[in-house]
Amino acid sequence: MLEYLYPLRTYLIVSGVEKPNIMAADWVVPLSFNPQLLGVAVGRQRYTHKLIKELGEFVVAVPTLELLKEVWIAGTLSGAKEDKLARMKLTLLKSKKVKVPSIKECQANLECRVVKELEVGDHTLFVGEIVDVTFGDAFIKGKPDLSYRYIMHAGFGNNFTTNTNEKFEI
Numbered sequence: 001m002l003e004y005l006y007p008l009r010t011y012l013i014v015s016g017v018e019k020p021n022i023m024a025a026d027w028v029v030p031l032s033f034n035p036q037l038l039g040v041a042v043g044r045q046r047y048t049h050k051l052i053k054e055l056g057e058f059v060v061a062v063p064t065l066e067l068l069k070e071v072w073i074a075g076t077l078s079g080a081k082e083d084k085l086a087r088m089k090l091t092l093l094k095s096k097k098v099k100v101p102s103i104k105e106c107q108a109n110l111e112c113r114v115v116k117e118l119e120v121g122d123h124t125l126f127v128g129e130i131v132d133v134t135f136g137d138a139f140i141k142g143k144p145d146l147s148y149r150y151i152m153h154a155g156f157g158n159n160f161t162t163n164t165n166e167k168f169e170i
């Protein structure tokens, strides 16, 4: 019944240091302003799960529509079996505070350190403290430029949409 929560925004989760890995994730949730916390629910069988457990760090990267192909690769192949990065047109950059790298082509990279782990059914909710962030032109003074098309997953499977480019002020 979780499908009734969709569409949800889609992000990329970077994990690992020596051989970094990237997976797609819809289940990313803001949790606290002070300290700045977010949660990501990662299936226990994912390679990302193993890497986050081992290193206690991850990066949440914000892709735009131009990266849909990369998102799909990240969300359908496992780093346990494939060198996903070799198939993706993405550039890894050194992050500011964590050892896990950031993604150059993404509009924001939120650097997180795990402060809590909660076993929730078949997923683990990794609670990350956001220790630093880098961002691109899509963010002006912390606000998103809505002419950029942020990726939204339109249900389980291969359906995607974006925000509508329209702007409203109330």
Ligand SMILES: Cc1cc2nc3c(=O)[nH]c(=O)nc-3n(C[C@H](O)[C@H](O)[C@H](O)COP(=O)(O)O)c2cc1C
Binding pocket: 010, 021, 022, 023, 024, 025, 026, 027, 028, 041, 042, 043, 045, 046, 047, 048, 049, 071, 072, 074, 075, 076, 077, 078, 079, 080, 123, 153
């Ligand atoms: C758009 C999209 C969103 C996804 N969201 C999540 C998610 O929030 N949590 C999760 O555990 N898996 C999610 N998945 C599945 C993983 O990305 C997928 O199983 C991936 O192959 C795991 O890679 P890994 O084994 O290299 O970590 C999603 C897949 C797609 C295509």
